[in-house]
Amino acid sequence: ISHFHTSSDLKDQTALVTAGPTQEAIDPVRYIGNHSSGKMGVAIAENMANRGAKVTLVMGPSHEKSHHPNITTVHVTSAQDMFEAAQKAHPHAKISVFAAAVADYAPAVQAQEKIKKSTDDLSILLKKNIDIAKTLGKEKSEDQYHVGFALETNQEEKHALAKLKEKNFDFIVLNSMQDKGAGFKHDTNKITIYHKSGKSDASPLLPKSAVAALIVDHIVKDL
Numbered sequence: 464i465s466h467f468h469t470s471s472d473l474k475d476q477t478a479l480v481t482a483g484p485t486q487e488a489i490d491p492v493r494y495i496g497n498h499s500s501g502k503m504g505v506a507i508a509e510n511m512a513n514r515g516a517k518v519t520l521v522m523g524p525s526h527e528k529s530h531h532p533n534i535t536t537v538h539v540t541s542a543q544d545m546f547e548a549a550q551k552a553h554p555h556a557k558i559s560v561f562a563a564a565v566a567d568y569a570p571a572v573q574a575q576e577k578i579k580k581s582t583d584d585l586s587i588l589l590k591k592n593i594d595i596a597k598t599l600g601k602e603k604s605e606d607q608y609h610v611g612f613a614l615e616t617n618q619e620e621k622h623a624l625a626k627l628k629e630k631n632f633d634f635i636v637l638n639s640m641q642d643k644g645a646g647f648k649h650d651t652n653k654i655t656i657y658h659k660s661g662k663s664d665a666s667p668l669l670p671k672s673a674v675a676a677l678i679v680d681h682i683v684k685d686l
């Protein structure tokens with residue numbers, strides 16, 4: 464199977480993909496962020512686009528981009544921005560894939576001027592961000608399909624299964640941290656898919672494009 468060859472098993476379907484990190488501003492020159500590259504989300508968006516789907520890619524700050532004619536990219540910065548863009552696209556999306564590494568917290572207040580260094584230590588109060596996948600999971604209709612991701616450092620399966628249920632996903636993709644080539648910043652991933660039916664499926668270490676093809680194969684099989 465090739466992820467480069469174009470097929471039509473998602474022809475006339477619409478999809479939403481969240482991808483990349485979010486940045487939560489502290490002041491005009493600083494933010495809280497994470498190491499997500501956005502590669503996995505872009506690979507999934509491109510795979511679905513190659514199969515004929517029209518994809519809205521809601522993308523946090525990332526160097527990755529796609530020029531695929533079936534992909535419309537909406538660039539966002541914060542988790543709140545990402546939520547608003549995703550919520551707008553969600554009612555039109557048959558398939559939603561939540562691949563973004565959304566910041567869980569943001570500074571409670573954003574300083575209007577650059578914070579000056581003082582002799583004291585600095586504390587920043589963080590407020591919880593909205594959970595995009597969970598919120599849209601509650602708005603999900605019978606004929607909509609949701610896929611989530613999980614990255615865990617301990618009790619991987621238990622945590623992944625809890626997220627599968629809590630966020631109303633059809634399946635969740637667990638990114639294995641056990642392997643040095645997998646996860647953030649790498650071009651390869653090793654995944655286990657946990658389906659709401661109770662079935663699971665583990666992959667070997669694969670390039671992100673092949674992992675994307677595998678994930679989209681699972682979606683197509685279910686539609």
Ligand code: CTP
Pocket residue numbers: 481542561562563564565566567592593594595596597610611612613614626630
């Ligand atoms: N997610 C989201 N919005 C958030 C946080 C997470 O849409 N504010 C989505 C991610 O895109 C992913 C899934 O929820 O598909 C799981 O994200 P993860 O960070 O692993 O789970 P959390 O619920 O945030 O729990 P924790 O970080 O404490 O493990």
Ligand code: CA
Pocket residue numbers: 565566567
């Ligand atoms: Ca999180």
